[in-house]
């Protein structure tokens with residue numbers, strides 16, 4: 001196991017991305033991505049639908065192989081890790097996918113207990129207590145025995161979050177915490193993310209296209225647009241920026257976001 | 272024309288791709304079955320038992336019925352064909368050999384391919400689409416160890432076990448027909464069967480069934496992992512899985528028989 005689990009000091013880089021490029025078949029989805037995420041911060045990756053946020057996340061997790069560049073987590077280049085080191089690394093990371101990705105054949109409780117059962121030798125009683133504690137944290141106490149298809153969208157997100165944090169990760173990835181949820185539930189989730197960082201000292205990477213939520217929770221924001229990073233800065237700096245395209249995104253001015261004609265034609269003819 | 276050849280080229284490329292993928296799955300599953308224990312990440316016994324129930328126990332009734340009916344049909348054909356030569360009593364060695372060497376395993380192979388070859392592809396395919404496979408990976412759980420290895424092991428146990436059952440049921444069906452048509456006693460029928468059969472005959476069928484077990488597990492899992500594109504994709508890969516499983520079984524059986532009966 002990861003006995004050499006040296007704790008990362010606040011402010012140290014946890015995620016480092018250099019010159020990352022990604023493609024699905026012929027279509028280039030990410031280009032020239034440089035990004036550093038530091039320990040203890042809540043870092044929001046923001047961008048419109050289809051800008052490549054989830055794809056970037058998949059690369060950070062080592063689920064997709066990049067065509068260019070590299071990703072380092074906790075200082076280790078993930079492309080060079082063997083299976084065993086990758087396993088050790090992944091135990092320090094929690095992930096909540098965009099669709100939740102709960103195991104559909106297991107109850108909520110079994111889903112949350114799954115990492116404990118796989119990676120620890122704790123007895124069932126302890127596992128039960130730890131599972132219920134995490135369900136308590138995400139406000140899902142009392143729903144232990146439901147199956148994922150019996151949950152609402154917000155409950156799925158919270159159950160996925162409980163599973164992501166059950167091993168007390170140092171780094172948490174959360175894809176679209178508030179997409180498709182009503183404002184109250186989404187505000188609850190935002191609070192929850194902030195609380196997690198404050199209490200458990202987790203580094204949190206949130207992917208979202210919800211501006212309000214992004215500005216509320218973020219320490220720093222990375223703005224992603226059509227596969228490129230426009231800027232990475234503190235919330236204040238992003239809000240005050242003179243960058244026209246970022247401003248257009250922030251003020252949701254569709255006309256300014258329209259693609260120029262040539263680009264549009266290129267897109268049409270590419271497929 | 273160009274589109275046609277390109278399409279064909281793509282199909283061949285995909286075929287080779289999948290073949291390699293299936294080979295990797297096999298190697299990796301065997302690795303986990305053996306080395307998983309040493310690495311402290313054993314293949315879960317509970318998962319194996321669950322798969323054994325789904326693949327094997329649940330298939331018992333249909334295998335029993337089909338094998339019995341098949342035994343009756345084979346005996347009937349045998350009796351009528353051999354009657355012309357006045358050699359009806361030779362129907363028993365014919366039955367005994369063709370069932371144990373060939374048809375017991377084949378019936379089981381086709382039933383399991385239809386039941387489990389499709390179910391495995393559908394289950395893994397839908398896990399692939401709902402990102403459950405990705406979730407396994409990021410939770411540090413190897414999907415091959417967690418999903419494929421239990422299926423492979425369960426297949427390797429249950430398909431031969433079902434084959435033994437099918438052999439017995441088919442021989443019983445054939446026996447009952449012989450009793451009716453040829454006026455043997457059932458006891459002397461079984462005596463004759465046992466006298467003719469050698470261990471090697473039964474083993475031949477069982478070895479085949481092991482090969483079928485591996486083929487169904489690999490084809491089902493490969494089609495599941497390669498499923499793309501929503502509900503349509505799952506439907507497509509499920510159908511494909513069954514068709515390929517049965518094709519692989521029949522072809523493997525033919526090759527086997529060609530080599531073994533030279």
Ligand SMILES: Nc1ncnc2c1ncn2[C@@H]1O[C@H](COP(=O)(O)OP(=O)(O)OP(=O)(O)O)[C@@H](O)[C@H]1O
Nearest residue numbers: 024029047048049050051052053054055056098209
């Ligand atoms: N598996 C895939 N195969 C092919 N293309 C893909 C695949 N996944 C995503 N894409 C394409 O990559 C681009 C970026 O997709 P991605 O899912 O990363 O966007 P996103 O920023 O997460 O969007 P959203 O906010 O809607 O979740 C899109 O144009 C999409 O069509």
Ligand SMILES: [Mg+2]
Nearest residue numbers: 053054055098
């Ligand atoms: Mg997304």
